[in-house]
Amino acid sequence: MEFSTFLQHLANGISLGSLYALVAIGYTMVYGTLRLINFAHGDIFMMTTYFAFYGVTTFMLPWYLSFVLAIILTMALGVVLEAGAYRPLRDAPKISIMISAIGASFLLENLATVLFGGRPKAFPTVKALTDSIQIGSVSIQKLTFAIPIVTLVFLFGLLFLIHRTKTGMAMRAVAKDYETAGIMGVNVNQTISKTFAIGSMLAAVGALMWGLKFPQIVPLMGIMPGLKAFIAAVIGGIGNIKGAMIGGFILGIGEIMIVAFAPSLSGYRDAFAFIFLIVILLFKPTGLTGEKIAEKV
Amino acid sequence: MKQKKTLLTLIVILILFAFVYGANQFLDPYKMRILNLCAIYVILGLSMNLINGFTGLFSLGHAGFMAVGAYTTAILTMPDVVKTQNFFMVPMIKPLDTMHVPFFFALLIGGIVSGVIGYLIGAPALRLRGDYLAIATLGFAEIIRVVFTNIQSVTNGALGLKGIPVSANIWWTFGAALVTLLFIGSLINSSYGRAFKAIREDEIAAESMGISLFKHKVIAFTIGAFFAGIGGGLLGSLLGTIDPLMFRFLLTFNILLIVILGGMGSMTGTIIAAFIITIGGEALRFLDESMTIGSLVIPGISGMRMVVFSALLMMVVLFFNRGIMGTKEITWDSIAAKFSKKSLAKGGDKQ
Numbered sequence: 001m002e003f004s005t006f007l008q009h010l011a012n013g014i015s016l017g018s019l020y021a022l023v024a025i026g027y028t029m030v031y032g033t034l035r036l037i038n039f040a041h042g043d044i045f046m047m048t049t050y051f052a053f054y055g056v057t058t059f060m061l062p063w064y065l066s067f068v069l070a071i072i073l074t075m076a077l078g079v080v081l082e083a084g085a086y087r088p089l090r091d092a093p094k095i096s097i098m099i100s101a102i103g104a105s106f107l108l109e110n111l112a113t114v115l116f117g118g119r120p121k122a123f124p125t126v127k128a129l130t131d132s133i134q135i136g137s138v139s140i141q142k143l144t145f146a147i148p149i150v151t152l153v154f155l156f157g158l159l160f161l162i163h164r165t166k167t168g169m170a171m172r173a174v175a176k177d178y179e180t181a182g183i184m185g186v187n188v189n190q191t192i193s194k195t196f197a198i199g200s201m202l203a204a205v206g207a208l209m210w211g212l213k214f215p216q217i218v219p220l221m222g223i224m225p226g227l228k229a230f231i232a233a234v235i236g237g238i239g240n241i242k243g244a245m246i247g248g249f250i251l252g253i254g255e256i257m258i259v260a261f262a263p264s265l266s267g268y269r270d271a272f273a274f275i276f277l278i279v280i281l282l283f284k285p286t287g288l289t290g291e292k293i294a295e296k297v
Numbered sequence: 298m299k300q301k302k303t304l305l306t307l308i309v310i311l312i313l314f315a316f317v318y319g320a321n322q323f324l325d326p327y328k329m330r331i332l333n334l335c336a337i338y339v340i341l342g343l344s345m346n347l348i349n350g351f352t353g354l355f356s357l358g359h360a361g362f363m364a365v366g367a368y369t370t371a372i373l374t375m376p377d378v379v380k381t382q383n384f385f386m387v388p389m390i391k392p393l394d395t396m397h398v399p400f401f402f403a404l405l406i407g408g409i410v411s412g413v414i415g416y417l418i419g420a421p422a423l424r425l426r427g428d429y430l431a432i433a434t435l436g437f438a439e440i441i442r443v444v445f446t447n448i449q450s451v452t453n454g455a456l457g458l459k460g461i462p463v464s465a466n467i468w469w470t471f472g473a474a475l476v477t478l479l480f481i482g483s484l485i486n487s488s489y490g491r492a493f494k495a496i497r498e499d500e501i502a503a504e505s506m507g508i509s510l511f512k513h514k515v516i517a518f519t520i521g522a523f524f525a526g527i528g529g530g531l532l533g534s535l536l537g538t539i540d541p542l543m544f545r546f547l548l549t550f551n552i553l554l555i556v557i558l559g560g561m562g563s564m565t566g567t568i569i570a571a572f573i574i575t576i577g578g579e580a581l582r583f584l585d586e587s588m589t590i591g592s593l594v595i596p597g598i599s600g601m602r603m604v605v606f607s608a609l610l611m612m613v614v615l616f617f618n619r620g621i622m623g624t625k626e627i628t629w630d631s632i633a634a635k636f637s638k639k640s641l642a643k644g645g646d647k648q
Contacts, residue, residue, distance in 0.1 A: 035428075037428055037431075037432070085611065085615070088615050089614075089615065094427070095349075095355065095557075095561065096557075096614060098355075098428075098431070099553065099554070099557050099614050100611065100614045100615060102550055102553070103554075103607060103610050103611045103614050104611065106547075106550065106607045106610070107604070107607040107608055107611055110600060110603040110604045110606075110607050111604050113600045113603070114600040114601055114603075114604050118600070223546075227439075230432070231432075231436070234429070234432055267443070267446065267447040268443060268444075268447060270439070270443050271439065271440045271443035271444065274436035274437070274439050274440045274443075275436075275440060277432065277433070277436050278422070278433050278436050278437070278440075281425055281429055281432075281433055282421055282422075282424070285424065285425055285429060286429075
């Protein structure tokens with residue numbers, strides 16, 4: 001393989017990896033605070049693309065405005081989801097919450113199918129981002145560079161929020177032990193709502209860039225990216241934001257490289273993530289950067 | 298008393314046979330299809346309840362095991378002609394293309410292959426706990442599906458298999474459901490069953506009482522996988538066609554719902570829930586068709602059924618999260634207690 005082709009694959013891998021990472025951070029935040037796998041995260045991701053699609057096509061908004069609106073609507077959706085499907089079950093057995101999460105995901109998928117139709121729609125193109133530029137003999141979409149930059153900006157913003165602000169401190173307190181945090185004067189419900197809003201915002205940003213990169217949207221499109229982002233979060237050590245980032249990159253680059261170096265295995269592309277996940281879990285049961293969980297009797 | 302109970306059980310089984318006979322004679326094919334599906338979901342629900350409800354292992358790999366059972370059974374029962382018709386893209390590999398066994402043995406082999414794969418997956422994965430086990434088993438089920446999509450010379454890939462001989466009828470499905478019930482029921486009431494429940498309640502306490510965690514977890518997982526394979530084989534044979542897309546996570550979710558609705562750790566609950574969910578899903582079909590009320594015509598929205606169905610399920614999870622039965626069972630004792638109302642001091646049951 002020529003070096004320039006390799007670089008192109010690497011750039012693609014990094015940009016796919018950053019998308020996974022963005023969505024994975026949302027998973028990790030929710031898991032960190034509630035110890036809940038938010039199965040509906042992938043479907044929130046899907047809803048964003050439809051919000052943006054209708055903003056541009058039906059309401060004729062300029063793309064940036066419709067993207068911003070889509071992000072805001074998605075954040076609201078995340079908050080509503082938490083209040084409706086997870087809050088009533090906060091003290092219920094864990095399995096009920098997980099079922100509720102799967103149920104919410106199922107409901108969103110079916111609702112989207114009824115509302116938006118099952119047929120694929122074309123996501124609006126944004127010339128400023130989807131144009132290609134020529135570097136030497138390789139042509140690469142501008143988006144390929146934009147995605148990692150956006151991801152890094154959000155990552156640093158989030159790290160600042162979590163470690164330097166009062167909201168972040170409340171989030172960390174709730175993540176540690178929400179009952180005690182509540183006794184100490186943290187508004188637990190509000191903090192969890194904020195966590196969901198931020199998590200959904202990251203999913204929304206990821207979804208918009210996903211839509212630009214793979215411009216075809218269907219109601220079930222959130223499942224695979226959702227699962228893979230989740231796997232990325234677990235590989236990195238769930239509950240850890242930097243871990244989610246690392247996991248996302250490993251997964252994205254790995255996937256692209258498998259297809260690039262062994263085209264005969266490209267059918268197994270979706271299995272790669274799972275195989276990798278299982279191998280990691282068997283050797284490091286809490287992920288690459290995960291802390292050891294103390295056993296309580 | 299014990300003889301009396303056995304007699305009562307036999308009577309119920311006879312009534313069931315009479316019911317199956319009657320259904321076979323008088324019901325139309327559509328209703329028969331639903332009844333068959335109910336019985337298959339009873340098998341699947343019971344096998345998943347053994348793993349998730351009784352042993353407390355949160356496993357989401359059922360669709361994968363079903364796929365293994367369904368494909369094995371289908372490949373072993375399809376006639377040569379149908380096989381060559383199916384495999385027009387890539388011919389089938391050598392020994393499989395002319396291999397045949399009767400339906401019963403094909404089903405059994407399907408279950409065994411699925412059980413073996415369950416063992417191979419379970420042995421390493423059962424070191425994980427809770428959410429991590431759930432994710433790993435979900436991953437295994439997806440891997441099985443991706444592999445089945447890609448090994449075209451064995452499974453015909455994404456095209457799936459068509460023209461599988463329809464050997465499963467109501468006798469097969471209800472018979473298999475009964476065998477599953479009796480087998481898992483006696484397993485649960487044996488010393489193994491008590492060990493499973495001990496592991497569910499508290500792993501560490503169970504281990505310090507001398508229960509081998511690994512052994513019992515693997516046993517529950519393998520037996521669950523075996524019956525999932527049987528259920529898958531019956532489903533494939535009933536529908537006459539299978540493809541990898543059938544065995545997505547959604548299928549596991551359906552079975553999980555049956556287990557949750559019935560109550561984690563209640564076999565009778567699972568049976569009731571299997572019937573409710575299967576029949577309920579069909580009963581909501583009117584939502585997809587247009588309705589006429591007086592002069593008002595409400596156009597049908599296809600897909601509405603699934604929205605209402607999933608919304609109802611969300612309600613169930615939110616408002617009765619212990620399911621219909623919790624961990625209780627309907628047994629002869631509990632029925633007798635309902636009627637006799639013995640006082641607690643005389644050994645009556647607290648109901």
